Amino acid sequence: MIALLFVSFILLLLVGVDVGFAMVAAAWIGIELHGGRGVDAVLLPSSMLSYVSLYALVQIPLFILAGELMNRGGITARLIDWSRALVSGRRGALGHVGIVSNLMLSGISGSAIADAIATGKPLIPAMQRSGYGQSYPAAVIAAGAMLGPVIPPSIPMVVYAQMANESVARMFFSGILPGLLLAAGFFVICSIEARRRRLPADAKATWRERGRQTVRALWALGMPVMILLGIRFGLVTDTEIAAVAVLYAFLVSRFIYRDLPLAAIPALLVSAARASAVILFLLAAAGPFSWLVAESGVSGAIVGTIRGITTDPTLTLLIVNAVMLVVGILMEPLPAMVIFVPALLPIATDLGIDGVQFGALIVINLMVGLITPPVGLLLFVVGSIGDVKFGQVARDVLPFLGWSIVVLVLIAVWPPLTLWLAGHV
Template sequence: MIIISTLVFFALLLIGLDVGFSMILAALIGMVLRSGAGIDPVMAPMTLVSSVDSVALITIPMFVLAGEIMNRGGVTRRLIDWSAAMVGHFRGSLSQVSIMTNFIMSGITGSAVADATATGSILIPEMKKEGYKPGYASAVVAAGSMLGPILPPSIPMILYAVMANLSVLRLFLAGVVPAILLCAGYMVICGIIARRRDYRAREKASWGTRIKVTRASIWALMMPLLIIGGIRSGLITDTEAAGMICVYALVIGLFVYRDLKYKDLGAVFYHAGRTSAVILFLLAAAGPFAWLLSESHIATAISQAILSISTDHFTVLVVVNLLLLAVGMILEPLPALVMFVPTLLPIQAQLGIDPIHFATVVIVNLMIGMLHPPVGLLVFVTSAIGRTPIWSVAVEVLPFLGWSIVVLILISAFPGLVVWLPNLVMK
């Protein structure tokens, strides 16, 4: 029964049906086939609702809205100027600026696609004008944008925290060191490629210029600190922090930078609502399928199969990583997250692996899937922005993909890289 449902799911994906509807239809077919075993198909709508019946999920549309407001409110341009002043004198200046800008943007939107769209529309044409290969320009933006869901506020982290009943703030903090490692490695790669291809560096900005652009960007740079500091201090909850940031973003866009106009608010709310609806619908749609998997004891079978290979923590994490890297070649991160996390949680619990460490490894792994084909969402997005053939972007992104896998191995082998900061801040 569950095999038939899985085959139906992938068949529906192949013919082009939306992932959410594919999961719902596949689950319904599985429930009907097992109706003689006491499963009532009425569980489908019940699990659809229960999957999104959580107060913590209110933070998702709030953070999406805040990111949309900040993107429309002139934040991207100011962060690019700030990054150019700080790292523009490095070899391959525009590629370095792209990575640094996306690193900072990650603390604002929490969405890889939003970051790629906002920064790519400005930086990809600029890199092409300065002689960068079109595929490489798109690949740099794709790699930098992958940092978005790893740094707070991260939508995948919020989803994982809800499903696994973890602290959102601890999970936010756990992504900081891996994101810094990824960012540093990407910048080194940009420098090496720039030296080989003779991409020029810009003149080093004076301290006066750096202070000036920092003042102009300070409102945006403070946003991640406000989120983490507010929650850590106990003054506000996760949900209240999301609402506060929306108000903060509105005030900045309307009255400080004044790039956001009242007439733009309708489009801002529309795009934020549409993005939020897609995310929450995916989570709801995964409910019936996840329930069917649980009812069929598939999670237990997969857990036992993996644990039969080894009970060593690192070996099991290697197996899980290989599984998820394969999954990332077929599914986008959010559907993969909501489908496979319930299956993997028993493994983490049975081996006693730190739940924050395990969650971070899973999330980083699935985000890597956004960089490699055949799905490679960020490769598709940036190739469309740069009007560049997809395979040229896929080839140029390989060095960044390789470093991402190295970081994945490091955080799998050394849990301290992940849990040190949450333990330090939350003690």
């Protein structure tokens, strides 16, 4: 049955069926043929509803809406201006601006694609005009945008927490140190590439100008701090903070920065609703699909295979790393999560691996897949913004990809990297 399930799913994808509909159709075929006899097809809608009926998933549309308000309301622009003043005077400073801007946006939107578009539209053309080449600017923005779902808030972290019955707050905090480590490495890579490529240096901003840009961006900089402190000190729950983020983004954009006209709000709501519907439908489709995967016993087979290789938790995580890297290359993150997380979770349970560390490893693996050829969704996004061929961006992103793999290995071999801050929530 499991072979039929995946063959049906892959064939439907190959003929152009959307991922969510392909999962539903494949699950229906699997249910009808389950155990060699028909099974009541009412399992299909009931299982779909059960996967999206939980209160915690309210965070997904709220964080998406907060990101839309932030981009339209001038918060993103002020963060970019602040980042530019902060790192000015360095050789290749605009590359560093791309990393710093995306790092700050990561603490607000939680979406890699949204961050790539928000920072890529102003920065990629600016870098191209300043002599950074055509493809390197796109590679920098792709690497920086990958941080979006790693630094909290993170939509993939919410999805994993729901599937693995883990705390959303702990999952959020598990990504902070890996995210900062990734950003630090990217910053160093930008410095090395700036010297190797002989990139120009911007004029150094005065301390007065830096202070002015900091004051101008103060409300924008306060948003990620508010989110983290609110969760850390129990002032709000991880679901309530999403609503607070929307309210904060609206008030700052409308009444402080005054860059959000009321006429723009209906379009923002429609855009956020569409993005939310795609994610939630995908989760709903994962319900019956995941149930059939569990019923097939594939999880036990995977656990048995890995246990046949090693019972050491660290080596197991390295194997999972390798598997999920391949998966991340071939599939987009959310479909990959809903298909493979139910099959892989028993490995963590069986070997006593902390579910938060395991989740952080899987999420970051799939984010690395966003900048990994031959699929690399972020590479397509930034390539379209900069009018650059995919192969050129893929070549220039390799140093950032290499550092990302190093961080993944560190997560596997050193649990405190993900668990230290998560243990203080």
